[in-house]
Amino acid sequence: MAGSVVVDITMSVDGFVAGPNEGMGRGLGEGGEPIHNWIMGGEWSYDNGPTFQASGADRAAVEALHTRYGAVIVGRRMYDVVDGWGDEVAFPQPVFVVTSRPHPRREVGTSSYTFVTDGIQAALERARQAAGQRPVVIGGGARVVQQYLAAGLVDEIALHIAPVLMGAGRRLFEHIGDHVRRLEIVRVAESPNATHLHYRVGRP
Template sequence: MGRTVLSMSVSLDGFAAGPDVTAEQPMGKGGERLHEWLFHGGEVDAAQARERYATTGAVVIGKRTFDVGVGLWQDVPFPVPCFVVTREPREPLTMNSGTFTFVSDGLHSTVSRARQAAGDRSVLIMGGPTTGQRFVKAGLVDEIVVQLVPVLLGAGVRLFDNLGTDHIELERTAAVESPNVTHLTFSVLT
């Protein structure tokens, strides 16, 4: 079985989204800067993205990320099953490259369903920061991948706020640098 991986781009001051997230500004004010490496990075960054795509068998996102992103994506963000954490039951939404399945019975159920769909590939938790926090706090993440972007956003939603006071030990397993971003990978130790 694959790993459950939280992967997110963050500013040097820890923000994974800028302030004022809306459908018009899905990454918040200034937040689009966090993903420039994906679209305008060099070969090092492209190789990191290819590796992430190649090892992903299912994706998990939060309802807010779905609401602000689906109009931009016009499809599933990866051509794999995508699970949306929500409180509102809803029928699956089939798109050209896959299906959004809405899971309203908790984080454990979401991970279980995503792992089943992913088979021996990884489950990627990719959005947004509040959803990522919830999975880390619940102990459901095996690996954290942070793309550290050289910018200070100053405000927004931090990736690692609201985790509680429990100590979470990590082991760095990779660090790959490019002029655009530093890709850091950590195993979550139990």
């Protein structure tokens, strides 16, 4: 739907998007690699490097992230722990980074990174202008997803559930407000590495 806002993110069965102590060179935290096995096409590690060989339902989910959305919003912490994705084009769309620290705009290949310092609503307005008729995706991390959920700005949630129990780390569904949001299941797909759930968010 044009103008819609979609959270698209991976988490463990017990609700963590990263293990403990995530940081530079280890964005998924200690022991967090299995959360992204579905993107890599199987088991991988930071020591050996990513493989990006998704197939089947997993590949379809990756392609949807790259083709469906017209703009991406991420938080500054997510941007920092991956060092801005270096010279890699992580997203082919323009990316808007929610931050309290000014930073010059970056262009990397077909993508760009614009740093928005005046809040999540301002970032969304700029992302919608860039997206045109396509939806805007909130790609993470947990804190910025929580802010958009708490503000009632999310229309859909695409969750990729990795079959792993982390036990600790950065939990996704915290600090989202007290009112109940009902979710309507739109689509379910699965692979050995993930269950892909797509929901439409109801209003309280």
